[in-house]
Amino acid sequence: MPEITVVNVERVADDNGKPGRPVHIERPQDWAACPDCGVVSTVVRQRRTTRPRDLPHGEEPIAVRWHKRQFACTERLCARKAFTESTAEIPPRARVTGRLCRAAARQVAAGRPVAAVGREHTMGRPLVHRHFAAHADADAVLAEPEPPEVPGIDETRRGRPKWITDEMSGKWVRTERFETNFVALSGTGALLGQAAGRTGRAVADWLSSRGPAWKEQVRIVVIDPAARYRTAIRQALPHAVLVVDHFHLVALANRALTAVRQRVTRQERGRRGRATDPEWANRRRPLRGREHLPERTFARMWNDPIDHEPAGQILTAWIAKEELRRLPACARERAPRSVISQRLFRFLCWCADSGVPELVTLAQTIDAWWPETLAFITTGVTNARTEGTNRLINDAARVAFGFRNRLFDLEGEGPGRGLTGESS
Structure with missing residues (x-):
């Protein structure tokens, strides 16, 4: 650490028998300049020992003991009568070294939670977040990004x-x-x-x-x-x-299928679905694509709605969902425009002839967004x-969970100044 000299290192054990290493440090100079008037003083009034937290080193925890000196200002016209020596890494009234704050900010920038970093280094969450915000502001790219084409x-x-x-x-x-x-x-x-x-x-x-x-x-x-x-x-x-985006089009079809299943359950049973109901127990199976269903699973998915719901509205909604999935697949297959028009006609006719209100609404939505859907099929951009x-x-x-304010005032805060214990 600049401007600091290690005087002695001890190896002791705490009350629980765990080893530790107190590191005694001090400034090698026997003088200091007054922060107000700048006059150099060599008159020592008293000595103090502080315990600023620093970066861990090695397997055993270290404890810093800074033996500070309080100097008397010899300038008669200066309002300050005494001052305590300090360094850039350990400013006045600091309980945490600057390099520990910077290391904590880098860990948060790497993706670690603020609270976890604070617990590891015994630092308050506001202090960790304040130095992380300063670290982010220093590394922020202020230049305007290049205009994209897409x-x-x-x-x-x-x-x-x-x-x-x-x-x-x-x-x-x-x-x-x-x-x-x-x-x-x-x-x-x-x-x-x-x-x-x-x-x-x-x-x-x-x-x-x-x-x-x-x-x-x-x-x-x-x-x-x-x-x-x-x-x-x-x-x-x-x-x-x-x-x-084609993903949300398929999501609309899945939501329509779910809405049909829920409505049919309420009409047939007079209540919401339960785990004992076949359509509720197998509610996720119809949401999967046909190519992802094994033959045995597909046969069960096909026969269960027929056995328990004679009107066949759930199965009709599933077929509509699969017909809609074939439309965005034209982008991957590079199908010609005739094939695209044929698949669109089949989907719209199936929904219109079904008489299911949810499918009619789905067909109207796809028809309203057809120019944008066709643009996806032709461009393939997602x-x-x-x-x-x-x-x-x-x-x-x-x-960043736990912070109520999204903006923090960083003016006038030193590396270790401010809150260092529990969060306020």
Whole structure:
């Protein structure tokens, strides 16, 4: 450690018999400059011993003992009569060394939870988070990312919504817990930015703030089937091709199948499904793709709805789901346009002729999003990178769990100043 000399190292045992090593340190200079007037003083008033926590070293724990000296200021015009020597790594009133704080910040940056790092180094969570925020600000890339040709847009939620009192009006307002993420699907796949909320205005404002040159580079925009995003993108990027992610189309079919099963159970049994009901016990099997079902499992899945539900609505919904899955598969198969039109016609006719209200709604949704679905089939661009970025954002939120405020004031805080014990 700069400006520090090790005087002695002992090897002792604590009350439980565990070995430890007290390390006695001091400054080699017998003088110090007054922090107010800068006059050098060699008059020692008294000596003190502090115990700042430092990085662990070796197998046995170490305990730092800093023998500090308090000097008397010899300048008569100086208001400060005495001062205690300090170093850059151990500033005045510090209980933690600067290198321990930096090491804790690097561990949090590597993905470890703040609370776990604090417990390991006996540091309070606010102190660990404050130095992690300083570490992140120092490494933050302030340059604007290159405009991508294919951005992806999706939303994430940070906790549950809360109601707070507005300081200006005194009324109760609901805090925004959703964030819209913009990810570059072409190139490095980096996170371009975030906008508070999941409204169309938030998307339009963020895109408009990029500038005309940035927007002209965009050719394709990949989104989930959200009408608010589609309207905002058509206003901000009228020249871009909209693509809807195929994963969410299949998810719509699975939700429709689940809704049919739940409605049929309530109509036939007058209650919700139970573990003794065959349709409830095997509720996850119809959600799997046909190619992932063994023949025996498929035969059981096919026969059980026929035996227990004579109307066959659950089986009809399953067939509609499989017909819908064949549409996005055209992108992988590189099917011609005639095959795509034939599969779309079969799916829409099956849903319309079934008479099942959930399937009619599903067909209407697919028909309303057909231009974006066809764009996916022809381009093959997915929103997978955006979903992966959402997972990283959620992991970071879980690591930071326990902090109520998202902004921290870092001004005037030294390496070891502030809260060092229990979190406040």
